[in-house]
Amino acid sequence: MDMAVGDLTQASKLASATTLADPRPLAIEARGLVKSFDGTRAVDGVDISVPEGAIYGVLGPNGAGKTTTLRMLLGIIDPDEGVRRVFGHDRPHDIGRLIGYLPEERGLYPAMKAVEAIAFMGALRGLSLAEGRERGLELLERHDLGHAKDRTIRQLSKGMAQTVQLLGTLVHRPRLVVLDEPFSGLDAINQGKLERMIRSLAEEGVTVIFSTHVIHHAERLCEGVAIIAGGKVPYAGSVETARDRIPAQVRLETRAREGAWTTALPKDTRREGDFFYFPLPESGVEPLLKSLIDGEAGILSLSIERAGLHDAFVAIAGEAAARQLEADAQR
Amino acid sequence: MTGYETMDANSAISPTSSPRLSFFQAAWVIARRDFGAVLFSRAFLFFLIGPLFPVLVGGLAGSIGKSTSQQAISVEVGLAMSVEDNTAMSEAADTLRPQLGRTLPALRPVPEAQSDPDFNARDFLAARRGNYAAIVTGTLAQPKVIGTQGQVDRWSGPVELMAATAMGASPSTFPSAGSEVVASSASSERKTRIHTAQAAQMVLFLLTIMLGGMVLSNLAEEKGNKIIEILAAALPMDAVFMGKLFAMLGVSFVGIAVWGTLGWGFWAVAEDAIVTVTQTNYRELPGPAVGWPAFVALGVVYFSMAYLLLGSLFLTIGGMASSVREVQTMSMPVTMMQLMVFFIAMATVADTGSTMELFAVSFPLSSPFAMLARAAIEDVLWVHFVAIAWQAVAVIALVKGGSLLFRKKVMKSGGAGKAKKSFFGRSPRATENMPSAAIGEPAE
Numbered sequence: 118m119d120m121a122v123g124d125l126t127q128a129s130k131l132a133s134a135t136t137l138a139d140p141r142p143l144a145i146e147a148r149g150l151v152k153s154f155d156g157t158r159a160v161d162g163v164d165i166s167v168p169e170g171a172i173y174g175v176l177g178p179n180g181a182g183k184t185t186t187l188r189m190l191l192g193i194i195d196p197d198e199g200v201r202r203v204f205g206h207d208r209p210h211d212i213g214r215l216i217g218y219l220p221e222e223r224g225l226y227p228a229m230k231a232v233e234a235i236a237f238m239g240a241l242r243g244l245s246l247a248e249g250r251e252r253g254l255e256l257l258e259r260h261d262l263g264h265a266k267d268r269t270i271r272q273l274s275k276g277m278a279q280t281v282q283l284l285g286t287l288v289h290r291p292r293l294v295v296l297d298e299p300f301s302g303l304d305a306i307n308q309g310k311l312e313r314m315i316r317s318l319a320e321e322g323v324t325v326i327f328s329t330h331v332i333h334h335a336e337r338l339c340e341g342v343a344i345i346a347g348g349k350v351p352y353a354g355s356v357e358t359a360r361d362r363i364p365a366q367v368r369l370e371t372r373a374r375e376g377a378w379t380t381a382l383p384k385d386t387r388r389e390g391d392f393f394y395f396p397l398p399e400s401g402v403e404p405l406l407k408s409l410i411d412g413e414a415g416i417l418s419l420s421i422e423r424a425g426l427h428d429a430f431v432a433i434a435g436e437a438a439a440r441q442l443e444a445d446a447q448r
Numbered sequence: 449m450t451g452y453e454t455m456d457a458n459s460a461i462s463p464t465s466s467p468r469l470s471f472f473q474a475a476w477v478i479a480r481r482d483f484g485a486v487l488f489s490r491a492f493l494f495f496l497i498g499p500l501f502p503v504l505v506g507g508l509a510g511s512i513g514k515s516t517s518q519q520a521i522s523v524e525v526g527l528a529m530s531v532e533d534n535t536a537m538s539e540a541a542d543t544l545r546p547q548l549g550r551t552l553p554a555l556r557p558v559p560e561a562q563s564d565p566d567f568n569a570r571d572f573l574a575a576r577r578g579n580y581a582a583i584v585t586g587t588l589a590q591p592k593v594i595g596t597q598g599q600v601d602r603w604s605g606p607v608e609l610m611a612a613t614a615m616g617a618s619p620s621t622f623p624s625a626g627s628e629v630v631a632s633s634a635s636s637e638r639k640t641r642i643h644t645a646q647a648a649q650m651v652l653f654l655l656t657i658m659l660g661g662m663v664l665s666n667l668a669e670e671k672g673n674k675i676i677e678i679l680a681a682a683l684p685m686d687a688v689f690m691g692k693l694f695a696m697l698g699v700s701f702v703g704i705a706v707w708g709t710l711g712w713g714f715w716a717v718a719e720d721a722i723v724t725v726t727q728t729n730y731r732e733l734p735g736p737a738v739g740w741p742a743f744v745a746l747g748v749v750y751f752s753m754a755y756l757l758l759g760s761l762f763l764t765i766g767g768m769a770s771s772v773r774e775v776q777t778m779s780m781p782v783t784m785m786q787l788m789v790f791f792i793a794m795a796t797v798a799d800t801g802s803t804m805e806l807f808a809v810s811f812p813l814s815s816p817f818a819m820l821a822r823a824a825i826e827d828v829l830w831v832h833f834v835a836i837a838w839q840a841v842a843v844i845a846l847v848k849g850g851s852l853l854f855r856k857k858v859m860k861s862g863g864a865g866k867a868k869k870s871f872f873g874r875s876p877r878a879t880e881n882m883p884s885a886a887i888g889e890p891a892e
Contacts, residue, residue, distance in 0.1 A: 154860050193680045194859055210684055212467040218681040228485065230644025240477045241682035243469050 140167035144293050144324040149199035152185050156222075159185045161348040163199070167326055169292075169343070172319045174335035175328040176423055176430065177345035178441035183328035184221055186345065187297050190326075191218055203293065214243040217291035221298045221328075223282050227271040231281045232257060234270055238285030249288055256284040276307055283311070286431035287318075294318060298333055312338060329446040336426040346434040356426060363424035363432050365397040370417040371409070378412025379407055397421055471690075474683040478691025483586065483698045486662070492699065496706050499658070502667070525553040525603055526580035528561035533588050533614070540613035552606050558583060567782045570592040588614050645797050645824035648747060649817045653790045657756045657783070659700040663759040664775050666692050667767035673727050679713040680859060686851035693759045700755060703794055746823045746832055750816035753839040755817050758786055760843060764850030767858055789814035810836065812842035 145167040147285075152160040160182040167173040171223055189196045191207035203209045209216060226235050227429030235256065244252070247297055257263050269370045279302055286294060294316075302306050315325050315338055329335055335342050336356060343353040352359055370392050382405070386395035398405070402419065409416055424432075433438040452700070469477065486492050527534040535556045543556050559565040569583040573595060582595030582603050591611045593604050670676045679688050713723065736743040761782050769775040793814045796805035800822060819835045819850035822828075 188681075190679075191681050193677065193856070210468060213469065213682050214467050216681075218678065220674070220677040220681070222674040222677060224676070224678055226481075226485065226673060226675060228489075237477075237481055238678065240481075241679065243473075433846075 121165060139168050141285075143167060143202075144169045144171070145173075145201070145203055145326065147186075147190060147199065147201040148190055150186065150196045150201060151198035152182075152189060152194065152196050159350050160189070160196070163345070163348075163350045165190070165343050165350070165353055167324060168391065170319060170322045171340045172315060173323055173324075173326040173339050174339035174342040175326065175345060176330070176332065176335045176342050176426075176442075177328075177434070178330055180443045181345040182348040183330075183345055184297055186343075187295055187328055189325070191216065191295060215292045216244070216288060217286040217289065217294045219283055219286045219294075219296045220300055221301070223279055223302075225278060225282055225285075228269055229268050230265040230269055231262065231273065231277075234281055235285045235288050239288040242289040242291070244289045252288045253284065254300070256288060257281075260284065275302060276304065279303065280307070283304075283314075289431075291323070292322045293326070294325050296325070298329060299327050300329060300331060308334075330442050332425075332427045332430060332442065332446075342426070344430060344434050352429075359429040359433065360424045360426060363428055365424070366422045367393075367395055367397050367402060368418070368420050368422055369393040369409075370419075372415025372417055376412050376414060378409050378414045381412070382409030391417075394406045412425045454841075466646065469683065469687075471684070471687050474687035475691035475694065478679070478683070478688050479695040479698070482666070482692055486699045492703075495662070495705055499707070500710060504720060510627055524556050524580055525592075525607070526558040526561075526569075527555055527581040528558045528567060528583050528585045528732055529587060529591070531557075531562070536614035537584070537610050539612040543613055547607070548609075552610070553581065553603055561585075598888060606783060612726055616803035628713060641735075641737060641825050642798055645821035648743075648820050648824055649738075649790070649794055649797070652747065652751055652754060652817055652820055655700075655704060655751060657786065659696075659703060660755055660758040662699065663693065663696045663762040664766045665772065666696065667763060667854070668769050668772065668775055671767075671770070676858075680855075684851075685855055685859075688846050689760065689763055689851045689854075690846045692763060692830075693756055693843075695723070696759060697752060697755050704751075737826075738823045738826040738829060742829070743823050749836055750820045753836065753843065754813075754816035755836060756843045757816070757839065757846065760846035760850055764846075764853060767850070767854040786813060793817035793821065799827070800825060810838075812839055812846075815839050815842075827872055 143166055145165060147163060147165045150160055150165075151158065163182070163186050165173075165175075165186070175186060177183050185194070190201055190203065190209070192203075200207070201209075204212055204215060205209075206212050226237075231235065232250055232253040233358060235253030236244075239249035239252065240246055254263070254266060257266050262277060262280060262284075265277060269287040270281065273281065280386075283296075283299070286296070299311055303311060306394075312334070314417045315327070318325050321380050327334075339356055341353070341355050342359065343350050344359070352362075374391075382393060383395045383398060386393050388394075402421070406416075427439070430442065469724065527537055529537065534555075538555050538557075539554050545552055558567075558569075558572070560572065561569070561583075569585050573580065580595075582593050582599040583593050584593055584607055586592035588611045591598050591607050593607050595603070609664060667676070670679065738746065762779060765778045765782060766775050769778055789808070790812060792804065793808045794817070796802060796808050799805045805818065808814045809822070815835055816839060819832060823832060
């Protein structure tokens with residue numbers, strides 16, 4: 118179990134979110150979403166609430182129902198049961214100009230030039246073609262793709278085409294950005310760029326919701342996550358709360374293997390080689406330290422390890438789902 | 449990084465602008481893109497010039513054939529009289545030709561008759577020498593026509609007239625006859641208008657079927673490009689359908705304009721050949737009952753309606769299909785049905801008001817053809833406004849139905865979920881009061 122590296126800004130937001138009711142209005146509200154395809158329940162009672170300006174992750178293995186959930190939220194498909202609201206509207210198409218969407222299946226017209234593709238996507242959301250072109254050029258320059266503005270989509274590399282499509286998602290300055298598996302197909306550098314872009318959007322008050330089967334993206338970026346497995350959402354809440362569901366563990370390494378001091382250790386301590394592992398007592402480790410010192414245990418190292426999101430996912434969604442998630446991430 | 453920092457009052461999503469595109473705006477965005485993409489594609493260029501090849505080849509073949517046949521079947525009459533008489537006959541023919549035109553043969557002195565004092569016209573023709581329909585010998589006072597019985601019967605009268613003119617026996621000036629054309633009967637007029645109706649129906653059908661096929665693969669391509677999800681997320685599917693239909697209608701008009709212009713040019717050059725080949729003098733084709741301007745305008749409107757009706761069916765089929773082969777297979781029943789309703793419309797042209805004709809007028813797919821025929825035969829105009837409105841309703845219904853079917857079968861979207869209005873209350877922001885709505889609360 119590794120100590121998760123969290124964004125301090127996000128952490129502070131979480132602290133307030135977990136201790137106080139979030140004062141922010143909700144960008145997305147969904148209750149009891151159900152969707153079946155050919156008799157199979159792809160989504161079975163999903164509840165999601167995303168405040169405005171948040172970065173929210175929908176986490177789960179392939180086939181869990183992530184894309185179906187996002188499509189229901191966007192109004193591409195309608196749920197069989199349940200309700201959804203986006204910025205208070207039952208029909209997301211009614212506020213099309215406020216939403217940007219990047220589907221999992223990347224799609225652009227192959228014969229269209231990059232800048233025209235961006236302008237077209239802006240036009241779908243109400244931007245004039247002229248402004249779309251101007252904004253498209255600006256965005257392409259900013260993302261080091263100015264040289265490719267007049268190349269057709271089929272002439273671009275996969276990564277460049279994906280970036281063009283992402284820029285098309287943002288060209289009309291939406292207030293809600295929905296990204297379905299945005300990191301898929303990107304190299305490490307571009308993944309880093311995308312993470313920075315998502316953080317920038319959130320800092321500007323844009324609500325970002327993205328689906329992923331790679332836990333560390335969600336852990337690094339998200340305020341809140343919905344963990345989806347088998348069409349159900351066993352957990353929807355903050356990343357911190359998810360991690361806190363598994364108590365922090367203490368890892369102790371001592372020189373001495375035996376001694377009276379071992380009686381001071383909690384009953385559920387387990388030993389692995391030279392290390393002792395036990396849940397962090399409510400009183401902290403300070404009372405234990407005295408016993409260890411007095412008992413001459415010979416402390417070599419003592420660390421408090423917080424569960425990562427992966428561990429939380431395992432605990433919440435189960436080993437099977439966690440293994441599938443790992444397998445999907447390695448593909 | 450994102451550009452949001454530059455957002456200002458002039459940004460596209462200003463607080464005063466509507467949060468969504470209207471139906472027509474949405475359709476326009478789609479139509480504009482599709483129209484431009486198809487019009488400037490190489491495939492469309494080939495589509496435009498494709499039908500011209502067989503017409504061009506046929507026209508060339510017809511012209512060559514006509515020229516060849518004209519040369520083979522000569523209407524030259526040889527002159528084997530004295531030099532002076534030959535000249536007098538030629539001059540007489542020139543005098544008479546303005547009034548008699550093609551009734552008079554072309555005259556040409558037979559060179560062999562001038563050089564051979566023992567020239568025998570009968571032997572000459574029997575030996576199949578030269579290329580004369582007949583040969584005139586003798587004198588102006590007693591011309592003799594030598595040739596087959598048919599040629600003798602045909603040319604004797606004109607030869608006599610030319611000889612008389614050469615001798616000064618026919619008047620030097622001819623009175624100009626006035627003329628007055630009278631239709632023989634109402635039934636005859638109706639009969640000839642039926643020809644106009646049938647010709648117009650055939651043209652309308654051919655254009656609709658040829659150009660309607662362009663719509664078939666439209667949505668299948670969108671699915672292949674994976675662009676359909678972006679469109680579905682941004683716009684209502686019926687607006688997407690409508691935009692695509694009108695884009696292809698616009699492309700069709702471009703195609704018709706190109707073919708029409710080339711056809712007009714072809715007609716200007718090869719009118720005689722076309723008339724000969726088709727055995728129809730199009731200049732004498734009777735005018736439609738509503739008059740040509742109204743008839744052409746109605747033709748344009750009915751073509752649009754026929755195209756939109758068939759196109760909406762093809763668009764739906766194309767959206768359902770997952771491959772080009774499936775598109776072709778699934779479109780066959782629609783094509784057959786279109787053929788059938790066209791035949792019904794054609795068959796009922798002469799039976800205005802009959803049950804079958806009323807069916808043809810009412811059934812949306814056959815209505816444009818049946819109504820165009822009515823415009824040729826009857827001069828009542830108000831029925832056309834009613835029919836056009838009815839066809840427009842049918843187009844809207846087919847587009848709506850097609851888009852719903854597409855959402856159900858392809859996007860897998862059913863009806864909207866059951867509304868739990870009590871949860872959200874009446875106000876869009878009612879969830880502020882709901883304790884479980886904020887992040888931090890587990891869903892369990």
